[in-house]
Amino acid sequence: QVQLAESGGGLVQAGGSLRLSCAASGGTFSRWSMGWFRQAPGKEREFIASISRGGGSTLYSDAVKGRFIISRDNDRKNAYLQMNDLNTEDTAVYYCAAEPTILSVGPRTEFRYWGQGTQVTVSS
Secondary structure, eight states, rough: EEEEEEEEOOOTTOOOOOOEEEEEEESOOOOEEEEEEEOOOTTTOEEEEETTTTTEEEEEEEETTTTTTEETTTTTTTEEEEEOOOGGGGOEEEEEEOOOOSSOOOOOOOEEOOOOEEEEEOOO
């Protein structure tokens, strides 16, 4: 049973930083490409970033490019999202997702596994 668990969310002031973690269990983490998504109230879920199995390839949405960094540690079975220069529009529930594929993943990928999400709130 594959499980993903996000952590690291919370309340932060605009301009601040947070680091989200996604802990994986129940499978072979190094075989999964990983993604981060977010969903703000009243809005559709939005792709943020993805990373290949080995970490050598990353993709970002225009909304977060240059501010967020996705990474992973296959030995620890964790994926991370470093979020810098946060603004109120970044307020959302953030989800990590995993897809067991060697192919590049992105906003159109149908990720197989999802976490429960962690709330990020940015105050002005």
